[in-house]
Amino acid sequence: MILPFSLIVSLLIPILWSFSQSIINDPVPSGFRNQNITFLIAHPDDEAMFFGPILTKLSSKDLNNNITIVSISSGDFEGLGSIREQELVRSAEILGVAEAKNRVLVVNDPDLPDSMSVEWDIFKIEKVLAEHYQPTNIIITFDSKGISDHLNHKSLLPAASLWAAADSKLHRSIWTVRSIPTWRKYISYLDAFYLYLNPVKNPYGLRTYTVMSSYSQYTQTRDAMTVGHVSQMKWFRWGWITLSRYMFINDLVQVKGPIPILSMKKALKMMLEAEDKESQKQNKKQNPF
Ligand SMILES: *[C@@H]1O[C@H](CO)[C@@H](O)[C@H](O)[C@H]1NC(C)=O
Ligand SMILES: *[C@@H]1O[C@H](CO)[C@@H](O)[C@H](O)[C@H]1NC(C)=O
Numbered sequence: 001m002i003l004p005f006s007l008i009v010s011l012l013i014p015i016l017w018s019f020s021q022s023i024i025n026d027p028v029p030s031g032f033r034n035q036n037i038t039f040l041i042a043h044p045d046d047e048a049m050f051f052g053p054i055l056t057k058l059s060s061k062d063l064n065n066n067i068t069i070v071s072i073s074s075g076d077f078e079g080l081g082s083i084r085e086q087e088l089v090r091s092a093e094i095l096g097v098a099e100a101k102n103r104v105l106v107v108n109d110p111d112l113p114d115s116m117s118v119e120w121d122i123f124k125i126e127k128v129l130a131e132h133y134q135p136t137n138i139i140i141t142f143d144s145k146g147i148s149d150h151l152n153h154k155s156l157l158p159a160a161s162l163w164a165a166a167d168s169k170l171h172r173s174i175w176t177v178r179s180i181p182t183w184r185k186y187i188s189y190l191d192a193f194y195l196y197l198n199p200v201k202n203p204y205g206l207r208t209y210t211v212m213s214s215y216s217q218y219t220q221t222r223d224a225m226t227v228g229h230v231s232q233m234k235w236f237r238w239g240w241i242t243l244s245r246y247m248f249i250n251d252l253v254q255v256k257g258p259i260p261i262l263s264m265k266k267a268l269k270m271m272l273e274a275e276d277k278e279s280q281k282q283n284k285k286q287n288p289f
Contacts, residue, residue: 020192044088052221059096091228125159145179
C-alpha cells in the first residue's frame with residue numbers, strides 16, 4: 001500500500017506544481033529587461049524570505065538585468081550584524097545576483113536600527129539612498145502593510161517614493177510585493193488557486209505582475225536561507241521555508257508615484273516634527289536658561 005501511495009504523491013506534486021504555475025504566472029512585463037533594478041529591504045534575509053520568487057526570476061541571465069539589493073539595517077538586533085551582512089552576499093549569490101559582492105549594499109546607520117519599535121525616519125532613508133546613489137530604473141520593496149507588519153518594513157515604501165520623486169527625470173517605477181491575509185500565509189503554492197479565482201487588481205489602476213517559482217527557483221530561494229542565512233535558521237524558520245506562500249509566489253503591483261496619500265500625510269507630520277525639534281534646538285542655543 002505504501003509504495004503505490006508514495007508513488008502517486010510523488011507524481012502528483014510535480015503535476016500540481018506546474019499546473020499552479022501555468023494558471024497564475026504572468027509573462028515578464030515590458031520594461032523588466034536590460035534594467036537596473038533595486039530591491040529595497042529592511043534586514044538581511046528579507047530578500048530570501050519575502051522576495052525569492054521575483055528575485056530569482058528577474059536575476060535570470062536571459063533578462064540581462066543588473067540587480068542591486070539595498071538593506072537599510074544590518075539586522076543587528078541580536079548583535080549579529082556583521083555576520084548577517086556576509087550572509088546577505090552569500091544569499092544574493094545563491095539567488096542568482098551577478099557580482100553580488102558589488103551589488104549588495106548594507107546601509108547600517110545608527111539612526112536606522114533593526115528594531116520592531118523604532119519608526120524609521122523616511123527622510124533619513126531617502127538621504128542615505130541618494131548618497132549611495134545607484135542608477136536605478138525599478139525599485140521593488142514592501143507594500144504599506146510590510147507583509148509582517150514590521151515597522152521597519154512599512155517605512156520603505158514612503159522612503160522609496162521620496163527617492164523616486166527626488167529625481168523625476170529617471171522615471172523610476174516602484175513595485176511592491178503585496179501583503180496577504182494570515183490565513184493564506186502558510187498554504188505554500190496552493191495559494192495559486194486562490195489567486196487564480198481572485199486575480200490581483202491594482203488599486204492605482206497600474207500594472208500587476210504575479211510570479212510563481214519553478215521547483216529549481218524554489219530550491220534556490222530555500223538554499224538562500226539554509227546555506228546563506230545560516231545564523232537565522234532557528235527551528236521555526238523551517239516552517240517558513242517549507243510552507244510560506246512567499247517562498248513560492250510573489251504578486252506585485254506598480255505604485256503610483258510619487259507618494260500614496262496616506263504616506264504623504266505621514267511625511268508632512270514627520271517634516272513638521274523635524275522642524276519643531278530644530279527650532280527647539282535653536283531656541284536653546286539662543287537662550288541657555
Ligand atoms: C549593468 O551595469 C554595468 C556597469 O556595472 C553597465 O555597463 C551595464 O550597461 C548595465 N546593464 C544594464 C542593462 O543597464
Ligand atoms: C545602469 O547603470 C549603469 C551604471 O552602473 C549605466 O551605465 C546604465 O546605463 C544603466 N542602465 C539603464 C538602463 O539605465
